[in-house]
Amino acid sequence: MPARTAEVLVLGSGTSTGVPLIGCTCPVCTSSDPRDVRARCGLHVSCEGFALQIDVSPDFRAQALRFGVSRVDAALVTHCHADHALGLDDLRRFNTLQGAPIPLYARRTAMRGLRRIFGYVFEPSDAARRSRLYLPRLVPHAIGDAPVPIGPFLVRTLRIPHGPSFSCAVEVALDGRRLVVASDCSRVTPPLAAMLRGADLAFLDGLRDRPHSAHLTVDAAAAALLASGCRRGRLIHIGHDILHADLLRRLPAPLAPSFDGERLPL
Ligand SMILES: [Zn+2]
Ligand SMILES: [Zn+2]
Numbered sequence: 001m002p003a004r005t006a007e008v009l010v011l012g013s014g015t016s017t018g019v020p021l022i023g024c025t026c027p028v029c030t031s032s033d034p035r036d037v038r039a040r041c042g043l044h045v046s047c048e049g050f051a052l053q054i055d056v057s058p059d060f061r062a063q064a065l066r067f068g069v070s071r072v073d074a075a076l077v078t079h080c081h082a083d084h085a086l087g088l089d090d091l092r093r094f095n096t097l098q099g100a101p102i103p104l105y106a107r108r109t110a111m112r113g114l115r116r117i118f119g120y121v122f123e124p125s126d127a128a129r130r131s132r133l134y135l136p137r138l139v140p141h142a143i144g145d146a147p148v149p150i151g152p153f154l155v156r157t158l159r160i161p162h163g164p165s166f167s168c169a170v171e172v173a174l175d176g177r178r179l180v181v182a183s184d185c186s187r188v189t190p191p192l193a194a195m196l197r198g199a200d201l202a203f204l205d206g207l208r209d210r211p212h213s214a215h216l217t218v219d220a221a222a223a224a225l226l227a228s229g230c231r232r233g234r235l236i237h238i239g240h241d242i243l244h245a246d247l248l249r250r251l252p253a254p255l256a257p258s259f260d261g262e263r264l265p266l
């Protein structure tokens with residue numbers, strides 16, 4: 001059987017504020033390069049009609065409209081920060097389109113956070129239950145370290161440090177190839193380095209040059225990606241400190257900054 005191919009669509013390449021920042025007049029926030037407009041993080045991974053959504057940002061609805069996202073067969077939330085989770089309600093449109101509930105994957109701590117924030121979804125009132133039309137229908141799957149099959153993919157998550165708390169890295173394997181995503185990461189631990197090693201496509205947190213307690217710098221992310229021997233590496237969760245064009249010039253092949261709307265084969 002020939003190997004299947006997947007497409008990875010970058011829905012958002014930006015940090016938690018999005019770029020431009022509200023009220024900022026810096027050169028990046030006022031840039032005319034569309035690649036300097038960075039929505040909050042999300043990746044849409046599709047293969048043969050099956051679509052896995054990694055993170056549902058507050059920009060998710062606009063991203064889906066802008067890039068023609070028409071299916072979400074499963075969603076995975078990496079951690080329960082607002083910039084990765086607050087678009088969850090907009091999954092209900094895909095319930096309607098597909099006429100089915102959507103499985104939602106998250107590690108246990110993140111799932112607890114989602115249940116708390118989205119109490120009206122997971123523990124609806126009687127009145128809300130009667131008018132289910134307005135609620136997303138999600139089937140929660142709290143996951144641990146073990147790989148889980150999701151559609152055509154085998155997906156594994158790994159807890160990674162993210163400042164004072166944790167996020168997770170996501171590995172999506174398909175027919176021997178691997179996508180690795182660690183959008184929110186403050187330190188590349190040995191298990192994360194092992195996950196990145198030899199990936200076909202890897203996304204790593206590259207917020208900015210100045211150190212940040214919860215994110216990697218551009219140089220730290222680039223060094224980790226180069227050391228991993230990944231076939232293609234992309235920085236993601238980028239702030240408003242660096243123009244896309246400057247970052248692109250600065251990074252050695254096979255690295256580049258990601259940008260909203262970038263489509264990459266896996
Ligand atoms: Zn984030
Ligand atoms: Zn700015």
Ligand SMILES: [Zn+2]
Pocket residue numbers: 079081162167184
């Ligand atoms: Zn975060």
